[in-house]
Amino acid sequence: MISVVLPAYNEESNIEPAIREISAVMEGCNEDYELVFISDGSSDSTYSVIKEASAKDPHVKGAEFSRNFGKEAAIFAGLSLASGDAVIVMDCDLQHPVSVIPEMISKWKNGAEVVEGIKNSRGRESIFHKMSAGLFYGIMSALIKIDMNSSSDFKLLDRKAVDALLSLPESNTFFRALTFWIGFKSDKVFYDVEERRSGKSKWSTKGLVNYAIKNATSFSTLPLKLITGMGWIFIVFAIILGIQTLVRFFMGNSADGFTTVILLLLIIGGLMMLSMGIAGHYIARIYEEVKGRPRFIIRDTVGGLFDDTKGF
Numbered sequence: 001m002i003s004v005v006l007p008a009y010n011e012e013s014n015i016e017p018a019i020r021e022i023s024a025v026m027e028g029c030n031e032d033y034e035l036v037f038i039s040d041g042s043s044d045s046t047y048s049v050i051k052e053a054s055a056k057d058p059h060v061k062g063a064e065f066s067r068n069f070g071k072e073a074a075i076f077a078g079l080s081l082a083s084g085d086a087v088i089v090m091d092c093d094l095q096h097p098v099s100v101i102p103e104m105i106s107k108w109k110n111g112a113e114v115v116e117g118i119k120n121s122r123g124r125e126s127i128f129h130k131m132s133a134g135l136f137y138g139i140m141s142a143l144i145k146i147d148m149n150s151s152s153d154f155k156l157l158d159r160k161a162v163d164a165l166l167s168l169p170e171s172n173t174f175f176r177a178l179t180f181w182i183g184f185k186s187d188k189v190f191y192d193v194e195e196r197r198s199g200k201s202k203w204s205t206k207g208l209v210n211y212a213i214k215n216a217t218s219f220s221t222l223p224l225k226l227i228t229g230m231g232w233i234f235i236v237f238a239i240i241l242g243i244q245t246l247v248r249f250f251m252g253n254s255a256d257g258f259t260t261v262i263l264l265l266l267i268i269g270g271l272m273m274l275s276m277g278i279a280g281h282y283i284a285r286i287y288e289e290v291k292g293r294p295r296f297i298i299r300d301t302v303g304g305l306f307d308d309t310k311g312f
């Protein structure tokens with residue numbers, strides 16, 4: 001049996017088309033399937049649409065969060081509620097084309113335990129969005145040594161990979177990169193990002209910046225090492241400059257003026273604050289982890305999903 005996990009935040013108009021198109025593909029593949037919608041604290045009628053669909057079609061299942069916990073949480077809730085031998089994660093705005101599902105399934109049947117959906121093109125996005133995404137994924141790719149710019153949340157995971165992901169204890173997850181981190185035999189399918197069926201993208205620029213910072217700091221300690229590196233460079237610089245200043249002082253012609261002092265103060269002050277900010281982000285991550293709160297809280301489920309799942 002194959003589960004399809006669909007995070008949905010205010011997607012009332014996309015639920016029905018998603019059910020129709022995915023069901024058609026699954027029937028076409030002759031696979032038993034379930035569609036697990038996770039309504040991420042939607043404020044529109046997303047969850048009631050899911051409930052109505054579930055009453056008509058036993059393949060449709062759903063859960064609703066008590067509030068908006070974010071797409072990562074919705075994906076992990078879906079993974080923990082899904083009972084398939086393989087789980088496909090995809091957006092319910094149908095930007096991830098259903099037409100590549102059969103290829104994903106056949107790669108899984110040929111032994112791949114993780115099938116990554118790789119974007120041929122990023123679809124229509126603003127230049128600013130493309131550039132910032134390029135920068136963020138460029139850095140992330142360097143950190144984890146995998147090309148992240150074209151990777152996406154569109155994946156098929158074998159049960160083994162799903163269980164491995166669910167066994168990770170951290171509450172700050174980064175699904176897109178963790179599927180590489182857990183290892184397993186992986187394969188790729190390529191797709192073109194489609195136009196959003198209806199409604200608007202849920203990402204704001206602020207949201208994207210936060211997402212980038214959160215993921216970079218929860219996935220890598222490189223920024224901390226960079227601070228140390230910067231410190232060393234400055235110490236070497238300080239020793240050279242210190243010797244030069246002292247020599248000039250004893251020779252009777254000390255460095256003149258406030259300009260040097262002001263410049264040094266500004267540069268060092270700026271770098272110190274930046275470093276403290278970076279370290280602060282790590283402390284924030286630790287603080288969040290230490291609290292040990294669940295990744296999400298489920299308010300209600302429909303279609304026979306366990307309702308004692310209160311988050312992991």
Ligand code: UDP
Binds near residue numbers: 007008070071
């Ligand atoms: N989503 C979610 N919770 C959120 C934001 C988004 O579950 O807080 C879902 C959304 O319903 C969609 C998917 O994540 O199915 C991708 O979101 P969106 O289409 O807004 O992002 P984009 O495709 O523009 O990157």
Ligand code: MG
Binds near residue numbers: 091093095196201
């Ligand atoms: Mg989308």
